[in-house]
Amino acid sequence: METTTRGGTGLAIPVLVLVSGIVATIGAFLGSGVLGGTPIQFAAGGWLNEDSTPLAPAKGAFRIWSLIYLGLLAYSVWQLLPAQRRSARQQGLRPWAAAAMLLNVAWIWVVQAGWLGLSLAVIVVLLAVLARIFVLLGRGRPEGTADAIITDGTFGLYFGWVTIATVANTSAVLGAAGFEGFGMPVALATAVLVAAAVVGVATAWRSGGRLAPVLALSWGLAWISVGRLDGGLVSPGTAVAAGICAAVVLIAGVVLRLRRGRRTLPA
Template structure:
């Protein structure tokens, strides 16, 4: 599939202008939510909701350093908010098809952080699932119409690819945290079996993303990053679980191999 003809001479419509403003406003809201999440204006995420989302709360919680990926994602979202507001970009069909979804993802991100501040763990599950679905649709639309420049690939595709990959793993961790916080306890062995199943689900998601999104490396890299830190947490910290840690290592390999396979197929089709 080839990129659409650039719309350099397209007219900036009222809808385009509204979308540009909404995306910038959503980015500002996202920044405010982040200030709550990191403890500047509120309680840090790992301390909110009674510690249900802390790095040592469940077998699926990634170790603390995993969350540094948000710095890259947030920087990318800021760059995107500026990039999409440029008149030449605002009229492009690819931006028109994804801009509202990008704004929604920023609002949902901030909403998740604000919900966790209230300790509403199951509400946070609803929000993060909505966020994951929003990003999934956004990436499908980006895949249907390839980027026209390197800047666009970095600012748009890479940013939202990392965003989706990380949120996919975070969703698995969030659901697990909600279940544990609700008192679900299958016993030592049962909990580890359940954790391995959740990790396997994440690996399957990685394969599906590779197939549906053409093996995007940014999606796979973010998922591998999150899964690798789950392995680090379970093999080197509490709650310790060798089975879960090893399952996470295998999942990393599966996700990256799937991306490589589908990238290879795409290259062969383009040859």
């Protein structure tokens, strides 16, 4: 049953969300270097490249952004519909959704400006905003299949991916500062990967097995494994650890999903 509230049908905030979605998508497209300029992976001294640090995912991982941006655009339009303007669930979510989209484009342009340290601060704030969205969405069930896919699915993928992207960004900042893992880079990388897996399992447990964040996080971990098996920074130990962590997160999410029942859960 759809949750509605009176007095919440104004257009100002929904239009702000739409504009934020458009700005985020265009900003990402321009900032990626597709039309010229420096590709994002080579900006900021190249520290976000796939071979820059032991925790950098291979470039195939970033295909997930196409799905996330498509979802954000769909959400930006969908939340403008009259029924969604009356939804208490969407009213609570909109300011956070707009902030998440604008922070994403801010991160891209901070990197393009070469401010790697500031990029870490931005992505940490983005992760916090997405965590808040995750909590808000967990307080109630989706208002239908479209809501489950467009809202919970999109922001679940976004949250899961930014979790592992924050790990990679932190590794890049430390690498740029000359940190070499106390002489034990594989052990330290493994510890960080296990911590990320713990976060993924905890997220799955807390949400009763929502698949979207689990899929995005395990996707990122798997591509870290791929990156350490090929390219300019090969590390079999890190690759095995990342692969195991990806499998653990994915299996935990699927098991929890099956235990709670598909009919009772959003994406």
